[in-house]
Amino acid sequence: MTVKTTVIGLGIMGQRMLERMELHPSYQPVAIWDPNPEACRAAAGLAPEALIAADAATAIAAADLVYLACPPASHKTYALAAAKAGKAPFLEKPLGVDVGESEELVTRLKASGVPAAVNFTQAAGAALMGVTEAAQSGALGTLVGADILVTYSAWPRAWQQAADWLRFRAEGGLTREVLSHFLFFSARVLGPLSLVWARPSYPDDPALCETALLARLETAEGLPVSILASVGGAQPDRQELTIKGSLASRRITDFYVDAQSDGGAFVEVADRPDDPRAASLNAQLDELLLCLSGQPHRLATLDEALAVQKLVEAMLRA
Numbered sequence: 001m002t003v004k005t006t007v008i009g010l011g012i013m014g015q016r017m018l019e020r021m022e023l024h025p026s027y028q029p030v031a032i033w034d035p036n037p038e039a040c041r042a043a044a045g046l047a048p049e050a051l052i053a054a055d056a057a058t059a060i061a062a063a064d065l066v067y068l069a070c071p072p073a074s075h076k077t078y079a080l081a082a083a084k085a086g087k088a089p090f091l092e093k094p095l096g097v098d099v100g101e102s103e104e105l106v107t108r109l110k111a112s113g114v115p116a117a118v119n120f121t122q123a124a125g126a127a128l129m130g131v132t133e134a135a136q137s138g139a140l141g142t143l144v145g146a147d148i149l150v151t152y153s154a155w156p157r158a159w160q161q162a163a164d165w166l167r168f169r170a171e172g173g174l175t176r177e178v179l180s181h182f183l184f185f186s187a188r189v190l191g192p193l194s195l196v197w198a199r200p201s202y203p204d205d206p207a208l209c210e211t212a213l214l215a216r217l218e219t220a221e222g223l224p225v226s227i228l229a230s231v232g233g234a235q236p237d238r239q240e241l242t243i244k245g246s247l248a249s250r251r252i253t254d255f256y257v258d259a260q261s262d263g264g265a266f267v268e269v270a271d272r273p274d275d276p277r278a279a280s281l282n283a284q285l286d287e288l289l290l291c292l293s294g295q296p297h298r299l300a301t302l303d304e305a306l307a308v309q310k311l312v313e314a315m316l317r318a
Contacts, residue, residue, distance in 0.1 A: 002028050003292060006063035006087075008056055008078055009070030010034035010043040011163050013092055017067055017119075020281040022047045026289055031062035034070075060085055065292065067119075071171050072096050076105045083112040088292055091118045093184075094176045095305040099313055106302045117291050118305035120184045124283035124298045126270060127258045128185055131243055131250045134260075135189050140245025143223060146190060147242045148182045150174060150229040155209070157237065166209075169202070173209030174229055175312050181255065182241040183217075183308045184300060186225050189243055193217045193225055195311055198318035215315050227315075256280065 005027050007018045014034070021027040029047040033056050034040050040052045053059035056078055060066050066082040067090045068075055075096050079089040089109070095118055096102035109116045122128050134140050155174055156166040166172035187193050198215035202208065215227040242251045248262045250269075256276045259266035273279035290297035300308075 001289075001293075002026060003065050003289070004028050004030045004063045005065045005067060006031040006033070006053075006059040007043070007050075007067045007069060008033050008059055009068060009092070010036075010039040011069065012160065013119075014039075014067075014069030015043050015046060016277065017069060017281060018043055018050075019046045020278065020285060021067075024282065024285050027065075027285065031059040033059035057081065060087055063087060065090060065288075068092055071165050072176070073098070073171050076101050079105060079116070080108055083109055083114045083116070086114060088115040090288060091116070091305070093118050093120050093300070093305060093308070094180050094312060095302070095309045097171050097176070097309075097313065099306075099310055102306055102309055106306050109302060115291050115294065116302055117288065117297070117299035118302065119284060120181055120300040120305070120308075121280050121284060122181055122185050122252075122255055123188075123300050124287040125256060125280055126283075127252045127256050128188060129298075130258055130270060131185075131252065132189055134248070134250060135243065135245070139248060140243070140250065141247030142245060143190060144244045144246060145224040145226070146186045146244060147240075148179065148186070148225065148227045148229075149238055149240045149242075150178055150182075151233075151235060151238045152231050153233060153235050153237070155211070155231045168207055169209045170207075173316070174231065175200070175210060175213055175316055178239065179213070179227065179229060180308050180312050182239075183225075183311055184304060185241055185252070186217075186243070187304070187307065190223055190225070191219045191221070192307065193219060193311060195314045195318075198227075198315035200316055200318060210316065213315060215318075217311065 029050040031051045033053040082089040196216040200210045201212040212230040217225040287297045
């Protein structure tokens with residue numbers, strides 16, 4: 001089948017997904033919209049046959065699937081508009097920033113009966129599949145917890161500068177944008193997580209987002225998930241999740257590099273894709289087809305995304 005698709009929000013993620021949808025044989029981008037006319041013009045070259053809609057309602061009406069790559073506070077409005085029109089929403093993470101609003105969103109989307117999923121990009125990836133299989137088979141031994149380490153010299157990073165909202169406390173920050181991915185991954189492998197304590201650090205300007213975060217989460221069995229995140233200093237970016245076992249541990253670096261240690265140095269256990277971003281997005285789109293047809297899929301569910309959001313917002317408030 002060919003899925004007629006609308007993309008709302010034409011920043012970095014919107015344009016990346018639009019490009020992959022245009023190239024994927026099962027998707028047909030038919031409409032795009034962003035409140036910024038310059039973003040619409042920039043995206044138009046990626047899908048020349050797609051309509052630059054006059055407004056979000058027109059874009060939603062044109063398609064069967066609505067991909068939301070807009071800032072998270074607007075997800076509820078557009079997702080419910082899509083569901084009301086019988087269209088399937090595919091939401092970028094985070095699900096939202098207000099927990100109460102997101103709880104209502106999840107309840108209403110479930111009641112609508114339309115397919116819906118959230119784009120945690122590792123959900124359909126080889127790394128999550130490989131680590132999950134190793135954990136379930138016993139190859140890692142007894143699971144003992146996870147470590148999450150994220151450090152950047154600056155936030156937003158250079159390629160994110162156009163998305164100015166990412167630097168503000170209201171909707172942005174690395175906890176929502178990056179740590180949420182690793183919380184999702186950890187919960188998929190270890191089970192549901194709860195917050196024990198967290199200590200975020202903020203700049204003097206109350207409008208700006210966090211610059212550091214230390215936190216401890218636990219599984220229902222008491223396995224610890226430790227988080228260290230920081231911004232600043234002359235250093236390369238680090239994005240690492242280590243799932244630790246008594247026999248072996250697996251470390252995922254930069255979302256897709258999968259390496260294993262049995263106590264010595266970590267050694268990569270899988271070939272790196274030629275184009276990691278394309279491989280990741282294509283895998284997500286393949287799984288989205290299963291979701292749209294009512295079949296089992298590996299994408300993040302609404303409940304999983306809500307659970308991650310609750311952890312994130314609790315850590316930021318701590």
